[in-house]
Amino acid sequence: MKKIIVMLMLTLFLCGCGDKPQEYLVTAIGVDYEKALYTVSFEAVVVNTEINGQERLVLTGQGRTLIKAIDEVKKQTTQPLLLSHCGVVAVGNGISQQKLGGIMRYCKEEKDITLSIRFLKTENAAELLKTEPISSVSVGYDLMSLFDAQKQQNKDIKNRLFEIYEQLSPTLPTIKTNETGYYFEKY
Amino acid sequence: MAATLKDYENIFITGKLEKDIETFQQIFKNDVTFRIKRITARKGVGFNAAVLFIDGMVNTEQLHDAVISPLVEMDVQNDSENIAEYIERQLLFAGTVKIQSDLSQILEGIIYGEAALLVDGSKNALTVDVKGFKTRGISEPENERILQGPREGFEEAGLLNLAMLRRKLQTPDLSIEMLKMGSRSGTRVFICYLDTLINQKALKKLKEKLQKIDIDGVLDTNYITEQISPHPFSLFKTSGLTERPDVVAARLLEGRIAIMVDGTPMVATIPYLFSENFQSDEDYYQTFWMGTLGRIMRYFCFGLSIILPALFVAITTLHPEYLPTSFLITVMTLRSAVPFSIVGETVGMILIFEILKETGVRMPQNIGPALSIVGGLVVGQAAVEAKIISAPTLIIVALSGIAGLMLPKLRAAVFFLRLIFLSLSAFFGLYGLFGGAIMLLMYIVSLNSYGENAVLSLNRTNFQSLKDSLWRVPWQYMKTRPFFNKNLIRRGKK
Amino acid sequence: MLAVLFVLGESIINLPLKNANKLTFLGFIISFLLSLLVFYAVLRVDLLKYPVLFVALYTAGNTFITFLNFISKNLLTKTQNIFILIIFLLPLLYFCFKKQNEILNFSLISGLLCGGLIIFFFFATFKDFNFENIYIYSFPNIKNLFSQSVMYIKSVTLPIAVLALYAKQIGASKKSAFCGVLVGNLFLLITIFNSILLFGTTLSAKLLYPYGSAISTVTFGNLFSRLDGFSYFIYFVSAVIKIAVCVNIIKYEIFTNKKDQV
Numbered sequence: 041m042k043k044i045i046v047m048l049m050l051t052l053f054l055c056g057c058g059d060k061p062q063e064y065l066v067t068a069i070g071v072d073y074e075k076a077l078y079t080v081s082f083e084a085v086v087v088n089t090e091i092n093g094q095e096r097l098v099l100t101g102q103g104r105t106l107i108k109a110i111d112e113v114k115k116q117t118t119q120p121l122l123l124s125h126c127g128v129v130a131v132g133n134g135i136s137q138q139k140l141g142g143i144m145r146y147c148k149e150e151k152d153i154t155l156s157i158r159f160l161k162t163e164n165a166a167e168l169l170k171t172e173p174i175s176s177v178s179v180g181y182d183l184m185s186l187f188d189a190q191k192q193q194n195k196d197i198k199n200r201l202f203e204i205y206e207q208l209s210p211t212l213p214t215i216k217t218n219e220t221g222y223y224f225e226k227y
Numbered sequence: 228m229a230a231t232l233k234d235y236e237n238i239f240i241t242g243k244l245e246k247d248i249e250t251f252q253q254i255f256k257n258d259v260t261f262r263i264k265r266i267t268a269r270k271g272v273g274f275n276a277a278v279l280f281i282d283g284m285v286n287t288e289q290l291h292d293a294v295i296s297p298l299v300e301m302d303v304q305n306d307s308e309n310i311a312e313y314i315e316r317q318l319l320f321a322g323t324v325k326i327q328s329d330l331s332q333i334l335e336g337i338i339y340g341e342a343a344l345l346v347d348g349s350k351n352a353l354t355v356d357v358k359g360f361k362t363r364g365i366s367e368p369e370n371e372r373i374l375q376g377p378r379e380g381f382e383e384a385g386l387l388n389l390a391m392l393r394r395k396l397q398t399p400d401l402s403i404e405m406l407k408m409g410s411r412s413g414t415r416v417f418i419c420y421l422d423t424l425i426n427q428k429a430l431k432k433l434k435e436k437l438q439k440i441d442i443d444g445v446l447d448t449n450y451i452t453e454q455i456s457p458h459p460f461s462l463f464k465t466s467g468l469t470e471r472p473d474v475v476a477a478r479l480l481e482g483r484i485a486i487m488v489d490g491t492p493m494v495a496t497i498p499y500l501f502s503e504n505f506q507s508d509e510d511y512y513q514t515f516w517m518g519t520l521g522r523i524m525r526y527f528c529f530g531l532s533i534i535l536p537a538l539f540v541a542i543t544t545l546h547p548e549y550l551p552t553s554f555l556i557t558v559m560t561l562r563s564a565v566p567f568s569i570v571g572e573t574v575g576m577i578l579i580f581e582i583l584k585e586t587g588v589r590m591p592q593n594i595g596p597a598l599s600i601v602g603g604l605v606v607g608q609a610a611v612e613a614k615i616i617s618a619p620t621l622i623i624v625a626l627s628g629i630a631g632l633m634l635p636k637l638r639a640a641v642f643f644l645r646l647i648f649l650s651l652s653a654f655f656g657l658y659g660l661f662g663g664a665i666m667l668l669m670y671i672v673s674l675n676s677y678g679e680n681a682v683l684s685l686n687r688t689n690f691q692s693l694k695d696s697l698w699r700v701p702w703q704y705m706k707t708r709p710f711f712n713k714n715l716i717r718r719g720k721k
Numbered sequence: 722m723l724a725v726l727f728v729l730g731e732s733i734i735n736l737p738l739k740n741a742n743k744l745t746f747l748g749f750i751i752s753f754l755l756s757l758l759v760f761y762a763v764l765r766v767d768l769l770k771y772p773v774l775f776v777a778l779y780t781a782g783n784t785f786i787t788f789l790n791f792i793s794k795n796l797l798t799k800t801q802n803i804f805i806l807i808i809f810l811l812p813l814l815y816f817c818f819k820k821q822n823e824i825l826n827f828s829l830i831s832g833l834l835c836g837g838l839i840i841f842f843f844f845a846t847f848k849d850f851n852f853e854n855i856y857i858y859s860f861p862n863i864k865n866l867f868s869q870s871v872m873y874i875k876s877v878t879l880p881i882a883v884l885a886l887y888a889k890q891i892g893a894s895k896k897s898a899f900c901g902v903l904v905g906n907l908f909l910l911i912t913i914f915n916s917i918l919l920f921g922t923t924l925s926a927k928l929l930y931p932y933g934s935a936i937s938t939v940t941f942g943n944l945f946s947r948l949d950g951f952s953y954f955i956y957f958v959s960a961v962i963k964i965a966v967c968v969n970i971i972k973y974e975i976f977t978n979k980k981d982q983v
Contacts, residue, residue: 063559065552087559094556124548124947125555148927151795152548154947155920156938177556202920202938203851542950545797549950655808657950658796661957666812668831673823682826 063122064097067180070165071109071143072132077102079132080109081166082121085178096178098169106142123152127184130165130215137209147201155202158187161212174221183215186222231410235331244275244347251279251343254334260284261337266298274310275347284340286359293321294342294355311351314344323356335413362387368470368492370635376512380470385415385489388472392419392485395476400424406437408451412444415489416451419475424482429678433484433497448486448493457675462640465676467499474508498676502696504636505529510699518699525633526697532631532641536573537648537660539623543569545656557619564614570653572616576624577645579606584628722832723825723962724901727884729835729908730780730963731787732876734930734956736913740872741926743854744861746913748869749877753906755870756878760902763885764895773886774974776879781967783875785809788960795930796953809961816965817972821891824969828962835955839908842952843915845939850918877906880963887966890973 063086070081081100087093101112114121129147131140140159147153160183162168173179190197197213204210214225235254240247248263255261264278278294297318315324327333328351333343336354344353365387368380381388389403404418416437420430436455445451452466453459467483469475470492475485478496486495505525510518542549543558550558565572583602590598607625610616631641644667651659674681694700763769792805816824881902888898916931919938925931937949 063547065556067552085556087556087563094560122547125552127552148924151798154937155934156940181552200938202924202934203849205924206921546950549947551946651808655800655804656797657953658792658805658957659808661954662808662812664954665831665958665961666815669812669815669819669823669827672826672830673819680822680826 063120064117065122066126067178068128068130068169068183069126070130070132070169071106071135072165073134073136073139074132077104078106078109079166080106080113081169082113083169083178083180084121086119094177096173098166100166106139106146110146123150124154126153126180127157128180129157129159130162130168130183131159131212132165133161133163140210144201144205148205153201155205156200158184158197159199159201159204159210159212161214162216168215168217171217182222186215232331232335232413233410235334236329238330239328240330240333240345240350240352242348242350244277244345247345247352248277248279250330264295266295268298268301277345278342279337279345280342280357281337281340284338284360285342285357289321289357289359290342290355293357294319294344298344309349310346311344311349311353314346315353319353319355321355321357325354326351327354328352338413360384365391371469371471371474371508373507373509373512376508377471377473379472381472381487381492381494383490383492385417385487388487388492388494389417389419391472392475392479392487395472396421396479401479404434406434408437408440408442409445410441410443412446414445416445417487417489419479419485419487421479421482424480425484426482429498430484433677445488447491448488448495451486451488452495452497455677457677461674462643463501463504463671463674463681464636465497465499465674465681467496467503468493469496470494471508477508477511498679499681500676500679501671501674501681504634506695515699515701522698528630528633529637529641532627532634533644533648534660534664535627535630536577536623536645537652537663539619540570540573540649541652541656541660544653558617561619562617565617566614567616569620570649572620573624573649574646576616576620577628577642577649580624580628581642584632722836722901723828723966724884724888724898725832725905725908726828726835726959726962727887727966728877728880728902728905729955729959730880731784731791731956731960732880732909733912733932733959734787734791736876736909736916736932740868741917741922742865742869743857743922744866744869745872745922746855746910746917747857747861748866748871749873749906749910749913751866752870752873752877753881756881757899757902759878760881760885760899763882764889769882770886770974773882774971777883777886777967777970780879780883781964781971784960784963784967788956791930791956795933812961813964816961817968819965821969824962824965831958831962835958836904836908838951838955839911842936842939842948843911845941845948846915846919846935849938851921852918854917854921855914876909883967883970887970890970 064082064084065086066082066084068083070079070083072079072081079100079102081098083096083098085094085096087095099113099116101109101114101116103109103112129143131143135143144159147157148155169179171179173182176182176185187197187199198204199210199212204212215222216225217223240250251261252263258281260282262280262282264280266276266278268274268276276298278290280290297320298314301318311326315326325332325336327336333352333354337343340356340358340360341354342357344355346352362384363382365379365382367378371380379391381391393401398421400421400423402420402422406416406418408414408416418430418434418437433455437451440451440454442450442454448468452468456465458465466486467478469478475494475496479485483496483498486497488494505522507521507525510521543562547555562569567575583599586602587599607621611618611621627645631638631645634641648660648663651663655662672682694705763773789802789805789809792809793800793802797805816827819827884898884902887893888895912932916925916928916935919935920928920931928934933949933952936952937947939948940946
């Protein structure tokens, strides 16, 4: 009897034991459409034990459809991608309203992505995500901070998924970068 | 030699001094503290007598002044068989003198610190109350310290404790009944209550249960309360324990029954409501704001101490989406080099915390503080720097442990519940945690303390029944007693 | 409070329903008002006891499956269903063997907690509400309104019927049962409004678990976000209470009948 109890207690230590795969926290998604191909970029933050800090990387994949492009991105790493912390979706100029609807539908269907994810427009989403972050560990965080700052100044922009989902042609804020940071080109 | 006093029942002294002395010597043949003082009274008719007592249990000065000296110096004019009654009424200066002939009763008196007087020719003996055993003295209880209010605490002598209680409740309504429990220890157990307030059925039931207890010795109140508890295996207590006379008096005024055991300062009170685990005596001695704040903090700390480690484990292992991103990254970075799983780390830390806590209690006072510093700072700090444990886990477990210290009455419950919730969340995440919380809530709600629901009684739920639960309303609004009372009215017309 | 939790049941997980449109909340209110007739009918007519027993059995099964589906698809996606079943069965069996007044006492405490959470989430999401989502600009189409009311029979009418039978069995006062039903449906209406005002009827109808999604949009600065974890507590408690009450109703009828026969 005692042995059984000890064995049961030892199983407590087995949960999450061993080499738990290092999860990649996806902070921003970028979608471009050019030459009949979708280019999806995932900006992810991962813990780097060597530098005892975090590391940022951008995973890119291409495909004829959005889902295929996303699958290509996921194939680039064996580690699981955690989409629940993704706060921003950047769409390139090549994305039409119809394609935007498809992206929004994907985000709605994806269980991990919340409906308060923000959408924005930029010239080239992949390029935007590849730029060096200015004030935090990732571009996604920088952009989320930008929107939070707007909100605090009572200039909240209605670009969250649930706010634009039912609109026929939603107007998204356009973000550009310069040496000092990000700014809204027009809204 | 017979083992218990019962074996000497219905055996009487003969009246022949030497024979009786021999009987007592035989009974106490292995007891070096047993003493016999022979007296020959020469004044008046003269008689032979002997005083039997146990050294260390009697006050020798009082024995000399009240018993021996009068017998030797006074003029005795009665030589009949009623000499014992004559001595009792006319000679002795002691307060409590009983005339006994049954051997078991005389023995009981000697064992409890009385002196027995045997007179040659009399078939009755006298037991004189000259108790003089040393006691610890009244001091503040270690485990129930308060900032404001009375500081006296019970001690080991039952009669002294009863006197302290009497001083708090100066009413003839205070009833004190005595039972003898423990076949070998013969421990006196006192049942105290206010006659006009208690439920007589509950009292009768309690006495029946107490009489059914068959044990050879009762050294503490817990020996009794565990045997009469309706939930002997419950993590939560069904009877209150306290060392403070003001607390016992307050509970008697609320219609409870107190069980006092001679030889221990711990007094049990029943019935015991679940909300009493979160009450402190200070709540009633300070302003109601402080009382309410303290009460709410204790409830909050109870939840925090049992759920926080489990919630942390559930969220970091199975539901990382619920953590804010920056915090999640910090946790992941700090945990990246730790070789153990988060569950193992948390369980290990909880066990170490408990070990440090227990060691702190049992260590001598001059080593305790040094050990706390070693355990807390050195071990904790060193372990984090060596990456054996992570800082977030240490903080969570420390916070949970400190919150648990707010509730000394629920120490065992908090420890076990913490581990149970931890294992549920380790396997099933938030789902297991909520399932466990629901079962715990249901279990608490169905607790029974000696026939009364320990949480609340729905058909009696009103403002008055909640006045002393999550908060403590000002005294002018405390108009009624708890719902199990015969007499609910505390103020005004009764 | 028991009535409140019973009414919430598994309905809180998936309301508003898939075919909801702008008139859905009106349909809900009409369905509730008509269900009150059923409530009084069950209280007064003894014969209705038998069909309501079948309804209780159906309700218990439906709640059981809905809740387990929700947990396996939403919360513990990688866990085997058998373990989810075991963890749900443990408190459920524990409840089914408890006395009536203990279940009532538990419902009082947990009902207050759940009610408090629902109201808290409603006000937490208030700043993002778009009231245009519930404006009705023209007179509602009767056929449309009727179809919306019929949609809520399973969520509103059936639980009310079962609750009426339970109130009759335990001898509860009609007033307290009615108040519980009213408050429970009010909370359901609040959850419907929560998702409609936030997402609009079209998006709410498309979402699998609209109320959970609504709560996940609540944020308090950068510290707290995705509070939908707390809503799982409400779902768990109300599902367990609903099934336990249905089982108690059936148990009561079976054992009472057997005693009569003996």
